[in-house]
Structure formats: structure tokens, C-alpha cells
Amino acid sequence: MxxxxxxxxxxxxxxxxxxxxxGWGAVxxxxxxxxxxxxxxxLLKRIDAALEPLGLVFSRFEALALxxxxxxxxxxxxxxxxxxxxxxxxxxxxxxxxEADGLVARVPHPTDRRTTLAELTDRGRELAxxxxxxxxxxxxxxxxxxxxxxxVVDEALRSLRAAAGDFTEDHPTT
Amino acid sequence: MxxxxxxxxxxxxxxxxxxxxxGWGAVxxxxxxxxxxxxxxxLLKRIDAALEPLGLVFSRFEALALxxxxxxxxxxxxxxxxxxxxxxxxxxxxxxxxEADGLVARVPHPTDRRTTLAELTDRGRELAxxxxxxxxxxxxxxxxxxxxxxxVVDEALRSLRAAAGDFTEDHPTT
DNA sequence: TAATCTTACTATGATTTCCTACTATCTGTC
DNA sequence: GACAGATAGTAGGAAATCATAGTAAGATTA
Numbered sequence: 340m341x342x343x344x345x346x347x348x349x350x351x352x353x354x355x356x357x358x359x360x361x362g363w364g365a366v367x368x369x370x371x372x373x374x375x376x377x378x379x380x381x382l383l384k385r386i387d388a389a390l391e392p393l394g395l396v397f398s399r400f401e402a403l404a405l406x407x408x409x410x411x412x413x414x415x416x417x418x419x420x421x422x423x424x425x426x427x428x429x430x431x432x433x434x435x436x437x438e439a440d441g442l443v444a445r446v447p448h449p450t451d452r453r454t455t456l457a458e459l460t461d462r463g464r465e466l467a468x469x470x471x472x473x474x475x476x477x478x479x480x481x482x483x484x485x486x487x488x489x490x491v492v493d494e495a496l497r498s499l500r501a502a503a504g505d506f507t508e509d510h511p512t513t
Numbered sequence: 514m515x516x517x518x519x520x521x522x523x524x525x526x527x528x529x530x531x532x533x534x535x536g537w538g539a540v541x542x543x544x545x546x547x548x549x550x551x552x553x554x555x556l557l558k559r560i561d562a563a564l565e566p567l568g569l570v571f572s573r574f575e576a577l578a579l580x581x582x583x584x585x586x587x588x589x590x591x592x593x594x595x596x597x598x599x600x601x602x603x604x605x606x607x608x609x610x611x612e613a614d615g616l617v618a619r620v621p622h623p624t625d626r627r628t629t630l631a632e633l634t635d636r637g638r639e640l641a642x643x644x645x646x647x648x649x650x651x652x653x654x655x656x657x658x659x660x661x662x663x664x665v666v667d668e669a670l671r672s673l674r675a676a677a678g679d680f681t682e683d684h685p686t687t
Numbered sequence: 688t689a690a691t692c693t694t695a696c697t698a699t700g701a702t703t704t705c706c707t708a709c710t711a712t713c714t715g716t717c
Numbered sequence: 718g719a720c721a722g723a724t725a726g727t728a729g730g731a732a733a734t735c736a737t738a739g740t741a742a743g744a745t746t747a
Contacts (some may be wrong), residue, residue: 346680349671350596357582365649371663372653374670376571379553381677382546397550398733408531417695422524424551426735433695433733441677453695453742475539477586479546483676488669489545494550495662497523502657504554506520565694572703591725600705605727626724627712 351377362421375496376505389473391465394440400474401431403442403459403467412459415448418458424505442466525551533614549670559654563647567640568614573601576607577616577641586633589622593631598679616640629683 351373358366386397395403401423406414420430434457437443442463448454459467481489500506525547532540560571569577575597580588594604608631611617616637622628633641654665674680 346595349674349680350598351667351671351674353576361582363645363649365652367660367663368653368655369648369665371658371667372655374667374674375549375552375556378549378670378673380598381673381679382549386546396733406526408535411714415695421520424524424554428698428736429734436732444566448695451695451743453549455696456525471537474543475537478539479542481542481673483673484545484669485672486541488672489541491514491665492669493525493541493545493548495514495658495666497525497553498659498662499521499552499657500525500548501553506523507552570703589725601726602728603704604708623724624714625725629726 370478382480385477385482386474389477389480390470393470393473395466395470398423398429399437399442400467400470402430402437402457403463404471406443406457406459407464412464413446413456415454415456417454437463488507556654559651559656560648563651563654564644567644567647569640569644571609572597572603572607573616574641574644576604576611576631577637578645580617580631580633581638581641586638587620589628589630591628611637644666 351370354373355366355370357366358369363369383397384414390396391398402419405419405422405489406412416430416434419434420427423430425433434443437457441460443457443459445458446458448456453502482494525544528547529540529544532538532543537543557571559600564570564574576593579593579596580586590604590608593600593608594601597604599607608617608619612619614632617631617633620630620632622630658666
């Protein structure tokens, strides 16, 4: 699973040691940031590997899932970017791919002629369901983490996302 | 901070709701995986923004830091790849950039002629220290997370990394 | 109505990462 | 010593992301 085979020690533990020895400071933050980076790398690789037979990658799946949740199966591209927190040009690229594969179609917005809607096709809707089953099957790449840890991570990172301005926190974290 | 402005609700909370409504399963894993993905995105953006004035990005900084910790200031490229868990070709690219900027030099391995060593230059060593200070200053992008949460995330993700085969876990997690 | 500002999308280009394939070199075995 | 297999690094190419800048169209204000 690891790109280069396992190391005989935990590289982050080792980094903590070196960091401390050199008096570099912010050891806990460094350690957590590195852990998150590596965790993301692991997840993305597992998820993309699971989706590969379906011709999807995670970002495209996310767009399909989002469309699946709407009543009409359509969403303005700009809306998709907001929800997935990606750059407008990335949305264009993602929808380009999905459209080329016949999973979504671009349709004009009925009243706002600036806006383009992405509309889920039947194939797109079916594939979204199939992909979801696949991802649920591998637990979204989180094999090795207990249920308690899932909740703990989720909650701890929520404050980070809130502080980053992802959403307005009307009601307190609790 | 958020690419498109804050949403009036937590998008992951919303995804949980939709997921549950559609009976899609693995909600906790989906939620945690999405949180980790988004957290990584936030961190990387903050870190790269902080390093940008120094002409660095996170991956190049990581290589510099790694070299700083060695006695000789040198490391085989393959070793760097193992430690940073990236593909050999990514190491080539990273060292190319650092070398072009005069922060490291490629030197031949004294005995193994297959191996190339990356050697930290004086400028490289100085910049690593400077960059570390910058990153410590922004807490590695983790503003908004309490010290307790840092440790909690670190620990929870350690089991994920261990299960992914990053390192051989000689001694149990405890 | 006209001028200005904002929003929506996309074309183009830079960066980073990975994969596959290749060469050079070392290691182990006969 | 010779040969098969493993290891180290790189070239070339694909894919994803972002930033900049441009066009089109809606919204605001005078």
C-alpha cells in the first residue's frame, strides 16, 4: 500500500524527534499537519483505486453525488464549486469529463443566461449509486480506523473548517 | 479563506443528512473522509501561501527539512522518496526545482554509482530554518484547532497510517 | 437609458503528481 | 566470471488543480 514499502519506524514520530532536537517549535502542529497530509494521500489513493473500474475519480464522484441529492438532478456549475470548495475552472474541467462520459449534460439555465446547469443523465444517476456502494464497501478508505476515531477526527476537524470560513457557524460547535 | 465565500451551513453536515436520507450507508466514514480531504485542502493552501514569499511549496520544504536533520546534509533521492512517501519521479522533480534554486546540489554517491545524493547548500540550510519559523508562526495552518484536538487527530490518524503500511508497528499503538 | 459593477463560465498556461518505460548499476547464484 | 533479478534515477506523457484573463450577461445606480 505504501509507495516504497514500510519503514521500520513511524516517520512522523521520527520527525517529531528531529524537530524537537533542533528546537524548531510548533511540534504538535507540525505533527498533526503531516498526519493529515499523509492521511489524505492514503485515502485518495484507496478511493481512486476503488473508483477506477467505474471510470471515476473522487472529484468527479463528488459532483455526481451532489447532483443526485437535488430534486431536479441539476445544479449550476458555480453552485457545485461552492459546495465542493474548488476553483471554477476545476468545475469546468470536472463537468467536461463527466459530460464526455455521458454522465451529465450541460443545459442552459431557464432564466439566467450566464448560468450553465449540469444535469445528471440516467447513466450518471446509476453510476453514482454504483460508486457509492463501492466506496461504502471500502469504508471510504478508512480501513484501520475505529468508529470512535472516525467521530473524533470529524469533530476535531470541524473547528478547523469553521475557522477557515467554510461555513457560518450559527450555532456553537456543541 | 474559503474559495467561494462561506456557506450558510456546514456542507459535511448537509452531506450526512443527504447520505442518510438516500440510505447510502457508511455515513461516518464518508463524513470523516470528506473532513480529512477538506482539512488537507485548507492546510495546503495556508502553508503554501506562507511559503510563497520564500519561493517554496510544502513538498520542497519537506525535502529541505529532511536534509537538515542529517549529519552530512545529504540523502539519496530514493531515501527522500521513502520518507516523504512520494513517487521516485516526484522526488526527481522536487530536487530539480531545489537544485535550480541553488538550495541543494546533486552529488554522486561515493560508492554506489547508481545513487545520487541531494546535498543541502548553505543557502538551502538557511532557507530551511527561515521557512520553519514561518510555518511555526502560522501553526502549520492549524489555526482554529485546540491543542487537545491536535493530539487527538494525530493519534487517530496514526492507526490509519499504520494500517496502510507506512511503517512496521513493532510496539502496539498504546 | 447609460454607465458601472458583479457574476458565470471558459481558454490558456503553469505546477504538481503519478505511471510506464528505459538505462545504468549493484547483488546473488551458479 | 557470467547471468538473472533487484535497485536507483530520469524522460516522456497523462491527469488534476489553480491563477490569470477574457467574454457574456445580469444587477445597480445615476
